[in-house]
Amino acid sequence: MKYEIYREETKKKRISGKDIAFIVSIVLLTLILALFVAKYAVERARAEDAEMRYKTATENVYRKSYYSLTYNMDGLDGALTKLSVARSAPLRQEYLSEVSTYSTAAAENLSNLAEKDAENSKLLKFINQTGDYAKYLDEKLARGGTLSEEDSSRLLEISAIVRKMKGSLGEIAGKVEEGEFIDFLQDDESDFSSMIRSFENDDVAYPSMIYDGPFSDSMTEREAKALGAEEINEAQASVLAKTLLPHSEIAEVTVKEGCKNVFETYDCELKTESGVAYVTLSKRGGFPVSMNAPREEESEVRLTAKDAEAIAEGYVASLGLDSMKAVWASLYENVYFINLAYVTRDVIVYPDLIKVKVDASKGEVVGMESLNYIFNHKERNIPIPVLKEDEARSALSEDIEVESLRLALVPTKGDGEMLTYEAYGRKGDDRYFVYIDAASGAEVKIMRVLDGERGLLLQ
Amino acid sequence: MKRILTFLLCVAMIALVLVASYTREEASAEVLKQGSQGALVKTAQTKLKNWGYYSGAVDGIYGPKTVAAVKYFQRVNGLTQDGIIGAKTAAAMGLSLSSASSSASSSVSGYSSSDSYLLAKCIYAEARGEPYTGQVAVGAVILNRVRSSKFPNSISGVIYQPYAFTCVADGQINLTPDANAKKAAQDALNGWDPTNGCLYYYNPATATSSWIWSRTVMLSIGKHNFAL
Numbered sequence: 001m002k003y004e005i006y007r008e009e010t011k012k013k014r015i016s017g018k019d020i021a022f023i024v025s026i027v028l029l030t031l032i033l034a035l036f037v038a039k040y041a042v043e044r045a046r047a048e049d050a051e052m053r054y055k056t057a058t059e060n061v062y063r064k065s066y067y068s069l070t071y072n073m074d075g076l077d078g079a080l081t082k083l084s085v086a087r088s089a090p091l092r093q094e095y096l097s098e099v100s101t102y103s104t105a106a107a108e109n110l111s112n113l114a115e116k117d118a119e120n121s122k123l124l125k126f127i128n129q130t131g132d133y134a135k136y137l138d139e140k141l142a143r144g145g146t147l148s149e150e151d152s153s154r155l156l157e158i159s160a161i162v163r164k165m166k167g168s169l170g171e172i173a174g175k176v177e178e179g180e181f182i183d184f185l186q187d188d189e190s191d192f193s194s195m196i197r198s199f200e201n202d203d204v205a206y207p208s209m210i211y212d213g214p215f216s217d218s219m220t221e222r223e224a225k226a227l228g229a230e231e232i233n234e235a236q237a238s239v240l241a242k243t244l245l246p247h248s249e250i251a252e253v254t255v256k257e258g259c260k261n262v263f264e265t266y267d268c269e270l271k272t273e274s275g276v277a278y279v280t281l282s283k284r285g286g287f288p289v290s291m292n293a294p295r296e297e298e299s300e301v302r303l304t305a306k307d308a309e310a311i312a313e314g315y316v317a318s319l320g321l322d323s324m325k326a327v328w329a330s331l332y333e334n335v336y337f338i339n340l341a342y343v344t345r346d347v348i349v350y351p352d353l354i355k356v357k358v359d360a361s362k363g364e365v366v367g368m369e370s371l372n373y374i375f376n377h378k379e380r381n382i383p384i385p386v387l388k389e390d391e392a393r394s395a396l397s398e399d400i401e402v403e404s405l406r407l408a409l410v411p412t413k414g415d416g417e418m419l420t421y422e423a424y425g426r427k428g429d430d431r432y433f434v435y436i437d438a439a440s441g442a443e444v445k446i447m448r449v450l451d452g453e454r455g456l457l458l459q
Numbered sequence: 460m461k462r463i464l465t466f467l468l469c470v471a472m473i474a475l476v477l478v479a480s481y482t483r484e485e486a487s488a489e490v491l492k493q494g495s496q497g498a499l500v501k502t503a504q505t506k507l508k509n510w511g512y513y514s515g516a517v518d519g520i521y522g523p524k525t526v527a528a529v530k531y532f533q534r535v536n537g538l539t540q541d542g543i544i545g546a547k548t549a550a551a552m553g554l555s556l557s558s559a560s561s562s563a564s565s566s567v568s569g570y571s572s573s574d575s576y577l578l579a580k581c582i583y584a585e586a587r588g589e590p591y592t593g594q595v596a597v598g599a600v601i602l603n604r605v606r607s608s609k610f611p612n613s614i615s616g617v618i619y620q621p622y623a624f625t626c627v628a629d630g631q632i633n634l635t636p637d638a639n640a641k642k643a644a645q646d647a648l649n650g651w652d653p654t655n656g657c658l659y660y661y662n663p664a665t666a667t668s669s670w671i672w673s674r675t676v677m678l679s680i681g682k683h684n685f686a687l
Contacts, residue, residue, distance in 0.1 A: 111610070111620050112621065112623055114623065121610070122609075124609055125609040128609075132608070154467075187623065215608035258653075259654055259677050259685070260655060261655035261657055261687060262656065266471060267592070290651050292646065292651065337649060355650055367649075367651070369651050372651065439510055
């Protein structure tokens with residue numbers, strides 16, 4: 001009996017021991033589970049919070065652009081309106097400069113509000129052009145010019161479109177407050193998208209703007225003036241391409257149809273001992289458009305800028321362009337970048353520019369590019385300078401110590417050209433190029449030479 | 460009794476492993492490889508998924524699918540295909556493995572945020588793996604846009620214009636450009652424009668906008684069509 005009781009008790013003990021272990025492990029597991037659930041919840045909340053903050057930050061950037069756009073369109077409208085009644089040149093200049101400032105800012109705002117899959121380029125182009133045109137008129141008045149009939153009527157047309165845009169922005173103002181820009185820009189049907197799109201239609205009569213500025217409509221109609229008429233074939237291209245790499249052993253040339261934009265080209269790939277070289281030739285006339293050869297990285301600069309200039313001049317002469325003169329040299333990562341300009345009757349013709357890259361260690365030509373020459377070179381009647389050299393000198397600031405003076409045809413802001421005297425001189429440690437209009441003696445432009453990390457630059 | 464002890468021991472071990480994995484997330488790792496877990500793995504998975512290299516779950520566990528995705532990323536980017544995110548792969552992914560390495564990498568380049576570096580970043584993100592001329596052409600399109608009145612008037616304005624470049628939207632713009640992309644940026648800045656002034660390019664295999672197809676194609680290089 002005693003034994004029985006003992007067994008009973010141990011049994012009981014055993015069971016209770018098992019129970020405790022079981023409960024402890026369940027509690028432990030539950031605790032661990034709870035810990036992970038809590039951790040997940042905290043992480044989730046944190047992620048959601050972060051996402052919310054990012055979304056708000058993005059929305060705020062869009063909102064700022066939108067409110068600024070409204071503000072700048074108002075300013076633009078005001079300036080254009082006042083300009084239409086201003087008579088005196090100084091006041092007109094003041095409003096023109098306001099037009100230019102507000103346009104620049106409005107264009108920036110508008111480009112920040114670009115929509116998905118949509119083209120809002122007509123409106124952006126219009127605003128950019130308006131600023132550019134106002135700047136051109138401002139400079140014209142500053143030089144003593146006047147606003148022509150055409151200028152005035154064009155300004156009225158511009159003003160009408162700006163007024164319409166301002167009105168449209170006002171109409172959607174309430175609706176814009178009800179949603180989020182993040183969604184507006186992705187939705188073609190949103191009020192904002194529809195409003196912007198309404199300015200892309202053909203029934204908005206944007207005036208054609210041809211004036212002397214970088215955004216003038218005339219700049220988009222480029223012509224490859226320098227190219228001949230006769231077309232070359234692929235076999236001729238293959239032979240011609242090799243002449244652009246006189247220093248290389250060429251194993252193989254592949255010629256493909258190249259670009260069709262403005263003029264057609266052949267793209268050639270040349271296998272050389274040190275890699276692939278690329279040559280682009282125009283179909284018409286087989287003119288060299290670009291060449292880029294592989295280059296072994298070498299650390300030592302053995303050539304002076306003068307040596308590199310002579311090599312570049314020799315190279316373009318070997319391509320049949322013998323009236324080219326080196327006008328600029330800059331060393332960057334052991335390559336000389338040489339600019340060569342066309343020279344006729346001792347006048348440097350800057351628009352007709354060819355760039356050549358010369359390896360500063362071996363003296364080999366490793367690249368060339370001639371689009372500027374192709375688009376600008378033509379037979380010109382360069383005017384006789386009205387000013388004599390000493391008259392040009394006296395038009396310069398007395399602070400500049402002139403080292404050289406020569407005649408140069410320079411491009412104006414649009415696609416015009418102007419005959420100038422180019423003076424190179426120093427003031428203290430700074431070096432400058434100053435351009436004097438050879439007809440009127442007016443200062444046209446000043447460029448400062450910068451010795452930067454990318455070699456010599458002009459500012 | 461023995462069974463209970465074994466059971467308890469098991470529970471304790473599981474708890475230990477779980478706690479260990481929990482603390483590991485917080486520690487900074489030198490490399491990420493199969494078996495790694497945590498927030499960094501999650502970040503890497505998110506990036507790989509956004510760029511189309513990874514199709515699995517973003518769960519913070521470096522499993523065989525993640526290994527395969529990393530190998531794919533390494534192959535496309537010309538890195539050693541070991542499936543391990545070491546210093547080089549991390550740099551290519553724009554991932555900082557530890558706080559120490561991230562502060563070092565930010566001061567290394569010397570290019571700072573100059574335009575030419577930004578241009579190289581965009582070229583790398585948009586056209587790595589393309590022929591060299593194709594990379595220069597992408598740079599040239601960006602510069603042509605800067606000059607055009609239809610687009611913003613600075614390199615940063617053009618690159619960060621919303622919806623203009625997919626690489627900006629998905630964050631690949633933040634990858635570190637390689638030497639080729641930097642050279643292509645330099646060549647484009649020096650005036651080499653294989654497109655003669657094109658303003659658009661698209662990949663005909665992936666382009667979704669119907670509008671882009673209406674543009675006149677002027678040139679094809681590699682996977683890209685260049686258009687006006």
